[in-house]
Amino acid sequence: MNYLLTNKQTIGRNMFKYLKQLTSLVAMVAVLFTFTTESMAAKKSKTLKNTQKKGFVRCGVSQGLPGFSNADAAGNWTGVDVDVCRAVAAAVLGDANKVKFTPLSAKERFTALTSGEIDILSRNTTWTLSRDADIGLTFVGVNFYDGQGFMVRKSSGITSTSQFKNGISACTNIGTTTELNMRDFFNSRGISYEPVAFEKADEVVAAYDAGRCDTYTTDKSGLAAQRTKMKNPDEHIVLPETISKEPLGPVVRQGDSVWEDIVRWSLNTMIEAEEYGITSANADSMKTSDNPQIKRLVGAEGEMGAAFGLDNEWNLRIIKQVGNYGESYKRNIADTGILPDRGPNELWTKGGILYVPPSR
Amino acid sequence: MNFKLKDIGPQLITVIAVVLVFGFFTYNAQVNMENRGIDFGYGFLSQESSFDVQFSLIEYDGSHSYFRAYLVGLLNTILVSVIGIILATILGVIVGIARLSPNYLINKFAAFYVEFFRNIPLLLQIFFWYFAALRALPLPQDAEPMFGISFLTIKGLFVPAFIWQNFNIFFYSIIAAIIAIIVIRIQAKKLQETQGKQTPVLFISIGLILILPLLSFLIGGVRLSFEIPVLKQLATTSFIYEGGVSLPPELIALALSLSLYTATFIAECVRAGIQGVGKGQKEAAASIGLTPNQVLKLVVMPQALRIIIPPTTNQYLNLTKNSSLAAAIAYPDLVLVFAGTALMQTGKAIEIVSITMFTYLSLSISISLLMNWYNKKIAITEK
Numbered sequence: 001m002n003y004l005l006t007n008k009q010t011i012g013r014n015m016f017k018y019l020k021q022l023t024s025l026v027a028m029v030a031v032l033f034t035f036t037t038e039s040m041a042a043k044k045s046k047t048l049k050n051t052q053k054k055g056f057v058r059c060g061v062s063q064g065l066p067g068f069s070n071a072d073a074a075g076n077w078t079g080v081d082v083d084v085c086r087a088v089a090a091a092v093l094g095d096a097n098k099v100k101f102t103p104l105s106a107k108e109r110f111t112a113l114t115s116g117e118i119d120i121l122s123r124n125t126t127w128t129l130s131r132d133a134d135i136g137l138t139f140v141g142v143n144f145y146d147g148q149g150f151m152v153r154k155s156s157g158i159t160s161t162s163q164f165k166n167g168i169s170a171c172t173n174i175g176t177t178t179e180l181n182m183r184d185f186f187n188s189r190g191i192s193y194e195p196v197a198f199e200k201a202d203e204v205v206a207a208y209d210a211g212r213c214d215t216y217t218t219d220k221s222g223l224a225a226q227r228t229k230m231k232n233p234d235e236h237i238v239l240p241e242t243i244s245k246e247p248l249g250p251v252v253r254q255g256d257s258v259w260e261d262i263v264r265w266s267l268n269t270m271i272e273a274e275e276y277g278i279t280s281a282n283a284d285s286m287k288t289s290d291n292p293q294i295k296r297l298v299g300a301e302g303e304m305g306a307a308f309g310l311d312n313e314w315n316l317r318i319i320k321q322v323g324n325y326g327e328s329y330k331r332n333i334a335d336t337g338i339l340p341d342r343g344p345n346e347l348w349t350k351g352g353i354l355y356v357p358p359s360r
Numbered sequence: 361m362n363f364k365l366k367d368i369g370p371q372l373i374t375v376i377a378v379v380l381v382f383g384f385f386t387y388n389a390q391v392n393m394e395n396r397g398i399d400f401g402y403g404f405l406s407q408e409s410s411f412d413v414q415f416s417l418i419e420y421d422g423s424h425s426y427f428r429a430y431l432v433g434l435l436n437t438i439l440v441s442v443i444g445i446i447l448a449t450i451l452g453v454i455v456g457i458a459r460l461s462p463n464y465l466i467n468k469f470a471a472f473y474v475e476f477f478r479n480i481p482l483l484l485q486i487f488f489w490y491f492a493a494l495r496a497l498p499l500p501q502d503a504e505p506m507f508g509i510s511f512l513t514i515k516g517l518f519v520p521a522f523i524w525q526n527f528n529i530f531f532y533s534i535i536a537a538i539i540a541i542i543v544i545r546i547q548a549k550k551l552q553e554t555q556g557k558q559t560p561v562l563f564i565s566i567g568l569i570l571i572l573p574l575l576s577f578l579i580g581g582v583r584l585s586f587e588i589p590v591l592k593q594l595a596t597t598s599f600i601y602e603g604g605v606s607l608p609p610e611l612i613a614l615a616l617s618l619s620l621y622t623a624t625f626i627a628e629c630v631r632a633g634i635q636g637v638g639k640g641q642k643e644a645a646a647s648i649g650l651t652p653n654q655v656l657k658l659v660v661m662p663q664a665l666r667i668i669i670p671p672t673t674n675q676y677l678n679l680t681k682n683s684s685l686a687a688a689i690a691y692p693d694l695v696l697v698f699a700g701t702a703l704m705q706t707g708k709a710i711e712i713v714s715i716t717m718f719t720y721l722s723l724s725i726s727i728s729l730l731m732n733w734y735n736k737k738i739a740i741t742e743k
Contacts, residue, residue: 106704107700107703107704110704110707111709114398114709130705130707131707134398134399134706134707135398135707136393136398136707152595153597153598155596155597156594156595156596156597156598157595157596157597158595158596158598163595164594165594165595167592167594167600167602168594168598168600169515169600171690174687174696174700174701174704175700175701175703175704175705176704179411179412179701180410180411180422180705182412183410183411183412183422187422193412194414194608195412195413195414196414196608196610196690197414197690197692197696197701198688198689198690199687199688199690199696199700200688203688203689203690206491207491207494207690210491210494210495210514211494211499211514212494212514212515212609214594214595214598255395
């Protein structure tokens with residue numbers, strides 16, 4: 001019986017192989033006879049085809065993190081994570097507003113993506129080896145360089161993590177890299193601690209604010225954003241130490257390389273546009289620039305969209321409708337008072353580490 | 361072969377349909393997981409978990425395996441369920457009897473309690489008790505000691521730890537007392553059935569359970585000392601109690617809300633059970649000279665229990681399953697630790713969710729079997 005089963009499986013697998021070879025052969029022949037590669041890319045990317053058919057991009061975001069993804073009372077989403085999805089919508093659908101946002105907890109996010117409920121996960125998610133390699137996900141880039149930190153009450157007199165003592169209680173979220181970093185941090189210093197982990201960020205803030213914990217730990221950007229939600233933000237400080245690297249970026253499902261490229265280059269376009277001084281206001285006038293690199297970024301030179309199955313002005317639309325990375329940062333994070341200083345999230349040309357491959 | 365097609369036909373079709381449906385979903389999941397490059401397997405259970413848990417009944421830290429983390433979560437679920445079931449039963453019986461009280465005030469108060477607590481969603485009640493309690497409780501440095509030795513603070517309830525010497529002798533003395541009580545009860549029952557004599561079993565039992573352990577202290581060399589929690593300063597305004605035993609506020613809030621909620625349903629079961637015993641039974645019992653207490657104990661309750669037990673079993677099952685709402689307030693139960701953190705760190709969604717479902721199923725079936733056994737035991741046996 002077992003033998004039969006395995007035999008059937010191998011037959012099935014072989015047939016699958018033949019089919020694959022056959023389809024690639026057909027595809028090669030098709031390439032020979034087709035001069036418009038546009039439909040080909042669309043055909044190759046199931047996600048792109050489905051997105052264009054539905055008329056909106058399905059984007060997973062946080063349940064409310066000011067500056068990154070946060071909905072106002074009217075249900076309008078804003079934030080730098082939100083802008084990545086808007087950029088993709090502008091590129092593939094021509095309208096940055098055609099996005100359906102799904103708020104997800106840290107625990108739900110990867111399942112929502114791998115099960116196909118959303119097509120982009122843009123939810124302050126840390127890029128790690130095990131996530132990239134194990135769970136069927138692909139990270140496409142980094143839109144915010146972050147690190148884990150600690151928040152304490154000013155009145156406690158603590159000004160550095162070196163003052164932490166045995167028995168300290170730390171509030172945090174479950175299902176994040178935070179829990180692991182926290183253990184590494186306290187263990188390496190030989191400090192015993194009480195981890196209090198909640199499922200939702202709002203409950204973490206409420207419990208810490210009430211005095212349940214001595215410290216609240218998560219990514220520093222998150223601490224800065226959540227501080228604005230506290231009863232009395234001035235009573236709390238974020239300690240200067242950073243205990244981990246947290247490169248946050250958008251994630252897609254494994255197995256659709258065209259879609260992966262579209263999301264990656266939508267983000268890259270925003271960052272590169274800032275580098276070349278292209279903004280939402282001057283994007284149209286940049287078409288007549290002397291610099292060929294700038295012209296490529298606004299769709300005035302080369303065939304930069306063809307490989308994705310998109311027209312040539314996909315990147316121009318991103319810059320016009322969403323703006324470059326600097327505009328997005330200023331609008332969402334700096335002007336809202338969350339993190340006025342860009343720190344490592346400044347362009348490489350200005351002392352930061354934002355450096356993306358060239359669009360050419 | 362006595363089977364006829366029309367006898368087994370429908371069953372056969374049902375079985376085939378069930379197998380096909382399950383087969384379809386399994387196959388679908390397999391294909392999807394293969395397409396997305398996700399491995400299936402339970403090997404992760406022996407890997408190092410590398411995350412810590414706030415509160416654990418067994419020794420655990422991040423260097424233990426995921427399986428150990430699973431056990432931590434499971435034991436915490438069982439702990440809060442057992443505490444909840446005991447408290448809910450005590451409260452439910454009291455309220456159920458109070459609802460039948462001729463005293464207007466007690467009666468109405470019990471009715472108000474039942475209507476109020478059973479009509480508010482449980483999750484809201486859990487949030488209420490947790491955050492209301494958090495805001496109402498004092499910081500460790502402001503806490504007033506209870507009886508001079510315990511402290512109820514925002515960081516939990518800190519009680520003294522018992523430090524025993526020769527604990528085993530004390531333990532044996534209690535076992536001996538329990539055995540003696542059982543023997544005396546059997547004797548007393550025999551005495552009553554043969555000679556009609558009544559023995560004050562209750563007083564003798566209380567005496568035994570007090571005197572035997574006391575003797576173990578006096579002549580058995582048992583010593584008990586307490587480790588009283590001591591306030592320790594962590595920073596200018598942040599304190600914690602050290603030493604003794606600490607119960608996290610999450611456990612207290614969860615056990616409290618689960619038992620307050622479930623007690624309302626148990627109270628209704630108890631009321632229905634008592635009212636289900638015919639009026640004639642009580643009158644007949646009173647007419648042969650039994651005291652009101654004896655009427656309740658010997659005539660009403662044995663009959664009422666038969667009505668009370670089956671629906672109360674349902675409430676016990678509900679309480680156990682409702683304990684999974686713990687994740688909302690950071691009590692590290694099975695759902696938070698295993699189906700939460702462990703799931704996130706490994707990405708093994710299908711494996712972990714299936715293990716969790718199977719665990720809850722096993723828990724529920726165990727409770728069910730236990731209660732069915734008890735129900736059978738107290739059922740009327742025809743002589």
